Every structure is written in C-alpha cells, then in structure tokens.
Amino acid sequence: MNASMSETVTPSAGQGRIDWALRGMPVLKAIEKRLTESGTLVGLRVGVALVLEPKTANLALALNRAGADVSVYCVGRNTDGRVASALAEAGLQVFAEEGAGDERDLELARDFLRTKPDILLDDGASLIRLAHREFPELVASMLGAAEETTSGVRPLRAMNDEGALHIPVIAVNDAKTKYLFDNVYGTGQSCVMAMLDITNLQLAGRNVVVVGYGWVGTGVAKHAAAMGARVIVTELDPIKALQALHDGYRVLSLADAAPQAEVIFAATGIAGVVTAAHVADLPSGAILCTAGGGAFELPMDYLDSTGTGRIVREAITEYTLPSGKTVQVISEGDCLNCADAEGNPIEVMDLSLSLQALAAEQIATEATSWAPGVYPISVDAENAVAVIRLRHEGATLEPLTDELTAAMRSW
Ligand SMILES: NC(=O)c1ccc[n+]([C@@H]2O[C@H](COP(=O)([O-])OP(=O)(O)OC[C@H]3O[C@@H](n4cnc5c(N)ncnc54)[C@H](O)[C@@H]3O)[C@@H](O)[C@H]2O)c1
Structure with a gap:
C-alpha cells in the first residue's frame, strides 16, 4: 500500500468525508446497483487516476463493490491524504501521497500502471500518455480508457490524428451531462x-x-x-x-x-x-x-x-x-479548486463520475471491437444520468405521445 498515512488524522476522518459526499451522489448509487446486478466489471482491473478527494473516492469504491479490482493514482498536490488513507483501509491499492513532489508522483504513476489496469479512468490524459510512452505492452493489453476533461481530450485527439493512440478512449468530458454542468456550474x-x-x-x-x-x-x-x-x-x-x-x-x-x-x-x-x-x-x-x-x-x-x-x-x-x-x-x-479546495460540488461530480462508471461499463462491454480512437459516450448513458438525477429531484419529464411526435414531424 502506498497511501500516505497522516500522523494527526485518522482514516475515519477520510471515511467520514467520503460518506458525506455519498449522500449527494444518488446517480452514482444507481449506476453501482446496475453494474453490480450485471456483473460487467467482475474480475476486471480498473485504474482510477482522478483528483483524489471524497467524490472520486466514492467512484473507486462503487466500482470495487461492483466487482472490479480497483487501484487509484493521483498527484500529491491534488490528493486528500485522509481520503487516500480511507481507500487503502478499504482494501484498494492507492498510489497517492498528499504533498508528494513531481519525482515521487512519477514513481507512483509508474507503480500504478504496473497494476496493469484493463480500463483506465484518466483526468488530463497524463496516465494514458505515460502508458503510451513507457508501457507499450500494457497499452497492447488494455481494453480502453475514459477521459474526464477538455485538456485531456485535446491531446488524445492530436495523438489519434498522428496514429499514436493505440486504445479506444471515451471522451467523458464531451457528454452533455458532463460539460454543460461540471465545467460551467x-x-x-x-x-x-x-x-x-x-x-x-x-x-x-x-x-x-x-x-x-x-x-x-x-x-x-x-x-x-x-x-x-x-x-x-x-x-x-x-x-x-x-x-x-x-x-x-x-x-x-x-x-x-x-x-x-x-x-x-x-x-x-x-x-x-x-x-x-x-x-x-x-x-x-x-x-x-x-x-x-x-x-x-x-x-x-x-x-x-x-x-x-x-x-x-x-x-x-x-x-x-x-x-x-x-x-x-x-x-x-494550479487549478485552485482542486489544489486548495474540495473541487467541484458534490451534486455536479455525481453526474461526471457516474458517466465515468458508465464509460467503464461501455468499455467492458463494447470497446473490445473498437479500433483505437476517441469516442463519445453513448447517448443512452448520457441521458440515463440526466433521467436518474431528475427523478431524484422530483422533476417529471413531458411524455412524448404519438400526437406530439406526429406534430413535430409535420410540415
Ligand atoms: N478546474 C476544474 O475543475 C476544471 C473542470 C473542467 C474543465 N477544466 C479545464 O478547464 C479548461 C477549459 O475547459 P472548457 O471546457 O471551458 O474548454 P473550452 O474549449 O470550452 O474553452 C476554452 C476557451 O478558451 C478560449 N481560448 C483559447 N486560447 C485563448 C487565449 N489565448 N485567449 C483567450 N481565450 C482563449 C477558446 O477559444 C475557448 O473558447 C480545460 O483545460 C479543462 O480541462 C477544469
């Protein structure tokens, strides 16, 4: 285990923060149930390389409970050591040390990739790029990856244009239920x-x-x-x-x-x-x-x-x-919301991280037949996140009747 263990803060402090975040993550809970029932991720190694804080910890734990073998990586400046400790306590492999410098971060990143994730959930494409640079045999065996943010999707598209991307990657950032909410609000x-x-x-x-x-x-x-x-x-x-x-x-x-x-x-x-x-x-x-x-x-x-x-x-x-x-x-x-605050609000990360879980599902079920490239998440996944959240908020959608469909098609 590589989690940093603060001498002054007990792991339960991290668990308390994780539990607090989970209260505001109804969509992730619903997706975890769906993944657990389908067994899609059972036996797969999933590497989670996102900012390490309570919301992303809940994603890692949800994937783990759904049957995946989960390892977690994060750079020191974006790691909440209490949360890292709680994840290590929960049995996940954690490669993140709060306050670690660039050199140590790189060692941890390499160790994380040595866990040979079948699916990599990345943020900024740093780990996807490191894997392509230093671990070609890992890349050859990976099912695929998912990318969280705009500045990760951009270099992945550039890699793909040059024929340098060797796995399918789902651009989670480009889902409407991601960028219209996470990036903006x-x-x-x-x-x-x-x-x-x-x-x-x-x-x-x-x-x-x-x-x-x-x-x-x-x-x-x-x-x-x-x-x-x-x-x-x-x-x-x-x-x-x-x-x-x-x-x-x-x-x-x-x-x-x-x-x-x-x-x-x-x-x-x-x-x-x-x-x-x-x-x-x-x-x-x-x-x-x-x-x-x-x-x-x-x-x-x-x-x-x-x-x-x-x-x-x-x-x-x-x-x-x-x-x-x-x-x-x-x-x-550095991005001040992640470096010196708790990142984006819980409700909005519930949408983004649920999309990451659905991207992992899509990679496990469909990407085996995909050529390397950057792909959108399925429209079904994008909409499922909105529908679950709306239901949780007590909102109701207008039913699309045959009459309305006909009216919309009329000319
Ligand atoms: N801190 C966070 O939590 C967080 C969350 C989501 C996204 N991001 C990051 O924020 C960045 C922006 O994301 P986005 O979704 O808004 O991307 P975007 O592509 O929608 O917006 C970037 C904008 O910057 C403009 N731009 C580029 N160069 C410029 C220049 N020299 N001067 C003025 N404008 C210029 C572009 O025209 C574009 O409109 C990305 O790096 C993304 O990864 C951070």
Whole structure:
C-alpha cells in the first residue's frame, strides 16, 4: 500500500468525508446497483487516476463493490491524504501521497500502471500518455480508457490524428451531462469560492478578467459577476466573444484588459495564454489564478525567474516584478479548486463520475471491437444520468405521445 498515512488524522476522518459526499451522489448509487446486478466489471482491473478527494473516492469504491479490482493514482498536490488513507483501509491499492513532489508522483504513476489496469479512468490524459510512452505492452493489453476533461481530450485527439493512440478512449468530458454542468456550474462555483476562501477578500467592485469564454470561463464569469465583480472576458473566438458581450461582460484583448485586471482567472486549458508582458502591465497587487488546465496557462517560469516568490499566506505566493509592482499567484498556478479546495460540488461530480462508471461499463462491454480512437459516450448513458438525477429531484419529464411526435414531424 502506498497511501500516505497522516500522523494527526485518522482514516475515519477520510471515511467520514467520503460518506458525506455519498449522500449527494444518488446517480452514482444507481449506476453501482446496475453494474453490480450485471456483473460487467467482475474480475476486471480498473485504474482510477482522478483528483483524489471524497467524490472520486466514492467512484473507486462503487466500482470495487461492483466487482472490479480497483487501484487509484493521483498527484500529491491534488490528493486528500485522509481520503487516500480511507481507500487503502478499504482494501484498494492507492498510489497517492498528499504533498508528494513531481519525482515521487512519477514513481507512483509508474507503480500504478504496473497494476496493469484493463480500463483506465484518466483526468488530463497524463496516465494514458505515460502508458503510451513507457508501457507499450500494457497499452497492447488494455481494453480502453475514459477521459474526464477538455485538456485531456485535446491531446488524445492530436495523438489519434498522428496514429499514436493505440486504445479506444471515451471522451467523458464531451457528454452533455458532463460539460454543460461540471465545467460551467461546478467549476465556476468552486473556482470563485476557492479564490474567495483562500484570499478572504471580496470580489464586489473588483475588475475580474476571465481568460477564455468556453464552458469553464462561462461559469467563472457568471459566479464572479454574482459576487459583484466587474467581469471582462478575453477570447480568441469571435462567437464566444460575442456570447460574452450578450451575457453582459466587457470583451477586450488581454493586452488591453491587463492594466485594469485586479484578478485574472485563466480558463483556456492552453499553455502560455497569460504572458510575462501581460503580467508587467497588471496593477500592483493583482491576483492570478487558474480555473482551467493548470499552471502552464500562467507565466510561472518567468515569475520564478524573478527569484522573488515568497509565500505570504497559505496557497498565496507573492512575486515582486522588476518594476517594483507585486502580483500574487494562487495555488502556485494550479487549478485552485482542486489544489486548495474540495473541487467541484458534490451534486455536479455525481453526474461526471457516474458517466465515468458508465464509460467503464461501455468499455467492458463494447470497446473490445473498437479500433483505437476517441469516442463519445453513448447517448443512452448520457441521458440515463440526466433521467436518474431528475427523478431524484422530483422533476417529471413531458411524455412524448404519438400526437406530439406526429406534430413535430409535420410540415
Ligand atoms: N478546474 C476544474 O475543475 C476544471 C473542470 C473542467 C474543465 N477544466 C479545464 O478547464 C479548461 C477549459 O475547459 P472548457 O471546457 O471551458 O474548454 P473550452 O474549449 O470550452 O474553452 C476554452 C476557451 O478558451 C478560449 N481560448 C483559447 N486560447 C485563448 C487565449 N489565448 N485567449 C483567450 N481565450 C482563449 C477558446 O477559444 C475557448 O473558447 C480545460 O483545460 C479543462 O480541462 C477544469
């Protein structure tokens, strides 16, 4: 077992957090029942490489109870050690140590892949890429994988275009019951709330720049505006920019917005979108954080090269620029909701993680005949998640009668 065991926190603390999350995960419970009854996953090795916190722990436990042999991996900065300990106590193989550095993370990742998962549930495609680079014999024997997020699906498509992807991967991110809810409402809420909790500041009256108005940027802008921020959106895509304008935000290039940007949320998933030149133009005291893909969106190399970084409060690093201005970076530029808060809200992750479980089912039952490639999750799975959740909320759907069907087809 490789779980970190904190000396001060008992495993039951982790179990308590896992149990609390499960209360808000009715869809996952229903999918676990379906998988248990079908026995689809019995005897299969499933590797779960997601942010390690109470909600993803429930996915791992649900798959385990449904008969899969589950191992779990996560980088140290996204690992809740209490939860890791609880999973190890429950008998899962855990390759995650809270606070581990890059070198140790890589060792753990390799050990995790040595468990030879038949199915890999990944986030950011890091483990799928590592497997392709270093474990070709594992890749050859895998049934397939599922990918959680936009910045994982993008490189997988690029690999596939170059003929370098050797397994079928289901793009869980691209399910409507994922990106329309998790990326927008979940990440919007959790990133804005994490920023407020970490800094103990308020957004009211502040100029907040949201870089990228995709699904995540939309949610961040909405939640920041709800807290009273004056939101400015930067975009490459004219249609997204026009949407931002219609949603009531100013739209400027980042070069134009920088001099007034008191807070920046990077939400693109693309490396280098905020540059050293942008940072030089920020007002002194500006706060930089990432809601999107990770620290690579910010000019961390440049900031570190100033040699001035100092931690001024937990999760806040202050840098002094050659001009004498200061800027503060939250969570060392990593996604702040996962690095220094609990990630997306439970209800929204119930949808995303249930889709991961259904992707595992689809890989086990159908992917054996699939060529390598990036595939959508089935429409049935996408809809099943919505239907279970709506039922749980006491919502009822309009019945589609023959008359309505005929009316919709009439011309
Ligand atoms: N933190 C989390 O919990 C969480 C959750 C979901 C997704 N994500 C990540 O957030 C990122 C964004 O996801 P998404 O679903 O919104 O993707 P998306 O593709 O819908 O949106 C990205 C947007 O950024 C824009 N963009 C790209 N380069 C830009 C630039 N230089 N300047 C301004 N705009 C630019 C694109 O035009 C696009 O509209 C991804 O990396 C994704 O993996 C994080």
